[in-house]
Amino acid sequence: MTKEKNNALHLGIDLGTSRSSVSASNGQHHVVESYIGWPVDMVARKLIKKPVLFGHEALENRPMLDLHRPLERGLIKEGSEKDELAVRELIRHLISLVEPQSNQKVLAVVGVPAEALRVSKQHLRNAVKGVADALMIVSEPFAVAYGMDALLHTMIIDIGAGTTDFCVMNGRYPTEEDQRTLTNAGDSVDEQLATMLRARVPEAQFSIHMVRSWKEQWSFVGEPPRAVEVTVPVNGKPTVIDITADMRRACESLLPPIVETMLDLVSRVDPEYQEKVRRNVILAGGGSQIPRLSEALEGALADVGGGHVRAVEDPVFAGSKGSLAIALDAPESDWERLPG
Amino acid sequence: MTPPSARRHVARLKRAMLRDAVAENLAIIEGLPKRRTHRVPRNSWLWWIPVTVVALGILVGTLKPTAAGRGRPQPDESVATGVAVRQDAERAKPEQLPMLSAPRAVDPATFRLAVRRVVVDPGHGGNDPGAMTRGMREKDLTLDVARRLNAALRAVGFEVVMTREGDETVSLHQRVVAANDAHGDLFLSIHVNSIPTPVRRGVETYVLGTTSDPRVEKLAGAENSGSGYSLADFRRLLEGVLIDVRHDESRRFAQKVQNHMFAALRRSNPELEDRSVKQAPFVVLVGTEMPGVLAEVSCLSNPEDTLLLKDGNYRQSIAEALAAGVRDYAASRERATAVARRGPGAL
Numbered sequence: 001m002t003k004e005k006n007n008a009l010h011l012g013i014d015l016g017t018s019r020s021s022v023s024a025s026n027g028q029h030h031v032v033e034s035y036i037g038w039p040v041d042m043v044a045r046k047l048i049k050k051p052v053l054f055g056h057e058a059l060e061n062r063p064m065l066d067l068h069r070p071l072e073r074g075l076i077k078e079g080s081e082k083d084e085l086a087v088r089e090l091i092r093h094l095i096s097l098v099e100p101q102s103n104q105k106v107l108a109v110v111g112v113p114a115e116a117l118r119v120s121k122q123h124l125r126n127a128v129k130g131v132a133d134a135l136m137i138v139s140e141p142f143a144v145a146y147g148m149d150a151l152l153h154t155m156i157i158d159i160g161a162g163t164t165d166f167c168v169m170n171g172r173y174p175t176e177e178d179q180r181t182l183t184n185a186g187d188s189v190d191e192q193l194a195t196m197l198r199a200r201v202p203e204a205q206f207s208i209h210m211v212r213s214w215k216e217q218w219s220f221v222g223e224p225p226r227a228v229e230v231t232v233p234v235n236g237k238p239t240v241i242d243i244t245a246d247m248r249r250a251c252e253s254l255l256p257p258i259v260e261t262m263l264d265l266v267s268r269v270d271p272e273y274q275e276k277v278r279r280n281v282i283l284a285g286g287g288s289q290i291p292r293l294s295e296a297l298e299g300a301l302a303d304v305g306g307g308h309v310r311a312v313e314d315p316v317f318a319g320s321k322g323s324l325a326i327a328l329d330a331p332e333s334d335w336e337r338l339p340g
Numbered sequence: 341m342t343p344p345s346a347r348r349h350v351a352r353l354k355r356a357m358l359r360d361a362v363a364e365n366l367a368i369i370e371g372l373p374k375r376r377t378h379r380v381p382r383n384s385w386l387w388w389i390p391v392t393v394v395a396l397g398i399l400v401g402t403l404k405p406t407a408a409g410r411g412r413p414q415p416d417e418s419v420a421t422g423v424a425v426r427q428d429a430e431r432a433k434p435e436q437l438p439m440l441s442a443p444r445a446v447d448p449a450t451f452r453l454a455v456r457r458v459v460v461d462p463g464h465g466g467n468d469p470g471a472m473t474r475g476m477r478e479k480d481l482t483l484d485v486a487r488r489l490n491a492a493l494r495a496v497g498f499e500v501v502m503t504r505e506g507d508e509t510v511s512l513h514q515r516v517v518a519a520n521d522a523h524g525d526l527f528l529s530i531h532v533n534s535i536p537t538p539v540r541r542g543v544e545t546y547v548l549g550t551t552s553d554p555r556v557e558k559l560a561g562a563e564n565s566g567s568g569y570s571l572a573d574f575r576r577l578l579e580g581v582l583i584d585v586r587h588d589e590s591r592r593f594a595q596k597v598q599n600h601m602f603a604a605l606r607r608s609n610p611e612l613e614d615r616s617v618k619q620a621p622f623v624v625l626v627g628t629e630m631p632g633v634l635a636e637v638s639c640l641s642n643p644e645d646t647l648l649l650k651d652g653n654y655r656q657s658i659a660e661a662l663a664a665g666v667r668d669y670a671a672s673r674e675r676a677t678a679v680a681r682r683g684p685g686a687l
Contacts, residue, residue: 125368136365142357151353171353173360188494195491199652253495326361329354334362339369 008335009100011108011132012324013091014140014317017071018161018186018286020090023320024098025328031316032056032094036086037065054093059209071113071162084127091131107335108132109323111143114158114165114179132340138326140319141167142174144284144312147322153276155265157258157297158319159287161186164258168265168277180265184257186287189215193243193250201241205233214243219251222292251290259300266304278307288315455670457499459524461624462486463531463634466509471534471640478640479507481649482530485637488659489530493666516627526593526666527632529624532649534641541642542613543605545598546634547590548625589631591617592672597635597665604661605638609648635662 010025021031032055039045044064053061070086091110100106108131112124128135138146141156150156151169158165166180194211197204210232218228228244262281269277278301283294288311301307312318342350462482464470470478483504490500501522503515510518519527533544594617602614615636625632637658639645648654 122368125365136361137368138361142361146354146357149350151350151357173357173364182497183494183499184497188491191491192495195488199488199656202652257495257497326358330358330362334358338362338365 007103008105008107008133009098010324010327011095011098011106012143012320012322012327013094013108013110014143014319014323015071015087015091015110015112016140016160016285016319017069017113017163019316020094021317021320022094022098023317023324024100025324026098026100028098029317029320030094030097032090032097033059034071034090035059035062035067035069036089036093037062037067039064040066052089054090084123087124087127088129088131091128095132105134106132106340107134107327107330108340109136109138109143109327109330111138111140111319111323113160113163114139114141114167114181128340130340134335134338135340136326136330136338138323139165139167139174139179141165141179141284142169143320143322143326144282144318145169145322147318147325148282148312150280150282153269153273154280154282155262155277156282156284157262157288159185159254159258159283159285159290161286164254164261164285164287166261166265168269170269170273177268178265180261182257182261184254185285186212186215189219189250189254192253193246196246196250197241197243200246201234203234204239204241205236215247215250216286218247219289220248220291221251221255221296222248224248225291251293252296254287254290254293255296255300259297262297263300263304275305278305281307281309283309283311284315284318286315288312455498455525455666455673457501457522457524457526458493458666459501459503459519459522459527459628459630460486460489460493461503461515461519461527461529463529465504465507468509471532473534473640474646476640476646476649478532478534481532481638481640481655483507485530485655485659485662488656489528489662492659492663496663496667498666498670512623513627515624519624519628519630519632524628524630526669527624527628527630528597528662528666529622529632529634530662531634531636533636533639535639536641540613541609541611541639541645542615543598543601543638544615544636545594545601545617546620546622546625546636547594547617548587548619548621548632590625590633593631593665593669594633596668596672597633597662600664600668601635601637601658601661604657604664605654608654608657609645611644637662 012023014021016034018034019031020034021029023029035055035058037053037058038051039048045051048061048064053065058065058067066082068083068086070083070090091108095106095108110128124137128137140160141158144158145151145154145156145167152171154169156165156167156169158167162183162185164182164185166182167174168178170178190208190211193215194206194208197206197211210230214228214230224244224247227242228247229240229242231238231240233239234241266274266277281297281301283297287293294309294311297309298307301309314321462479462485464477464479464482466479468479470482472478483506486502490502493500501518501524503518504510515529533542535541598614598617602612606612620634622634625634638649640649
């Protein structure tokens with residue numbers, strides 16, 4: 001995508017709880033982990049040699065940083081100036097990654113978790129003030145649907161880290177009634193897995209970041225594709241622990257609330273179109289990559305007449321590409337009304 | 341290959357949606373409510389009934405003299421919010437106890453209709469070990485159960501705020517402030533009992549209130565230790581609280597928690613006694629502004645209970661029973677909301 005209108009750089013940004021991505025009309029696209037950290041003191045500043053760190057670099061240096069993950073649980077923390085600043089810095093960083101030219105106008109569409117848009121839209125708007133020449137905020141599932149032209153009789157289930165967002169596309173801009181948000185998402189799987197391991201092997205030493213990386217490598221629902229074994233220090237000695245059953249239980253904890261919400265939303269669709277929606281369920285977000293999740297959800301839909309569930313091909317950039325599509329389609333007259 | 345007519349249809353939909361997305365953003369910039377783009381159901385006016393009742397309740401609540409003041413506003417009513425309490429605490433001299441204000445009596449309609457955020461309070465911690473026996477400390481057990489409860493509640497969609505995350509000293513006042521600051525919908529304090537008669541064992545759940553039972557008085561004294569509040573403080577506070585709808589809701593919540601705890605734990609602990617829902621003047625239940633209970637989830641003074649508490653599966657059962665109590669209470673609130681939405685005559 002290289003459309004340039006009046007020397008403007010159009011950007012689509014997916015501001016996620018765990019990862020944020022940017023796709024630009026100059027063809028660049030990048031992803032960073034949604035961590036922002038400021039050195040805690042003079043010593044840290046001297047060692048790090050940067051005023052602020054982002055993503056993986058921030059995570060690696062976390063002992064020396066005041067580390068923020070600004071959209072934890074899908075919401076910007078109300079009243080937390082540091083989190084508002086973190087959102088602003090993160091968007092600035094994403095914009096800098098796509099290298100806009102000095103004379104180029106930056107027109108950005110930022111996709112945020114649906115709950116953040118519903119609950120803290122004013123905070124979000126304040127947080128992003130001044131980062132671009134013009135800026136529009138939309139909900140992530142809408143951006144995904146827009147980018148895929150899936151605007152009619154479709155359900156988007158965006159399983160992120162902090163939230164799982166549902167959005168039924170009925171051929172109109174989604175209202176609150178068309179959307180739902182659950183806090184059962186990637187982070188809750190991590191917490192469950194960590195709790196189960198702590199209970200089973202109390203002496204094992206591991207961090208939530210280790211648990212998250214295990215989940216990202218070996219998550220699954222249904223019958224285990226292989227044994228999942230991890231090596232962790234137990235009383236200081238590296239020990240192999242089989243976490244297959246714990247991994248399955250933690251990942252499958254997502255199923256009941258997602259199934260319940262999916263079926264509830266389907267039941268609210270005009271009866272004439274319910275079957276079409278059931279046959280058009282699209283999974284997005286990092287959670288969409290959990291092996292056999294689509295099949296498990298199709299199993300649940302079988303009880304109400306069957307359906308088809310598919311995952312987006314590019315979960316990392318589906319949101320930012322959708323936001324970019326919105327940015328490119330928005331007429332210039334609209335951009336003029338939307339200050340950055 | 342998509343037919344041209346379908347492409348034109350998608351393009352039309354996109355233009356319409358873009359207009360609405362821009363309109364929503366303009367509304368946000370101007371601080372206006374979002375433009376509604378869907379047709380309004382014919383009976384949508386019914387939704388305004390609970391909203392109007394809540395709004396009126398808030399208005400009346402701010403104008404009417406409170407029961408605590410018996411006709412005149414109390415000087416400390418203005419610090420009923422968590423933020424104000426924290427500011428007071430920060431200003432207070434070290435030896436001066438921050439004012440613990442009695443929450444105002446409120447109209448039931450002003451309570452939030454849905455339970456979304458639960459404040460979980462693991463009792464004791466840090467310098468305060470709580471009850472101890474055979475190398476087991478109440479503070480460790482309550483934290484362990486609280487962490488499991490946290491996971492169980494999050495797994496079914498609740499937000500959870502913990503008053504302490506690790507083995508740290510958190511005063512009772514700080515717990516109250518944390519709960520109020522978090523704007524929790526429910527408050528659940530977890531403790532492990534210690535009964536003078538070691539053969540007795542059981543679970544009991546407390547709501548705020550006075551008591552004439554000397555054993556319960558002693559228990560409240562132990563759990564409140566270090567709070568610094570006098571009996572006179574309590575009397576003043578309770579006058580304002582007991583008539584509060586919070587008390588009724590706390591009782592309902594306590595009954596759900598007690599029922600689930602007893603039913604679930606009896607399976608692995610057949611000798612367990614249902615020591616029922618009781619009332620006692622616990623500090624953490626005085627200042628919290630949401631329905632709250634204190635659950636004594638087992639007895640460390642009983643050797644069999646102590647053995648069971650060593651087992652992670654038993655502690656998991658306790659956490660799951662508490663979570664079931666929260667879920668059950670939340671569901672009952674939702675049912676009440678649904679009835680309110682259907683309007684008069686729904687029952």
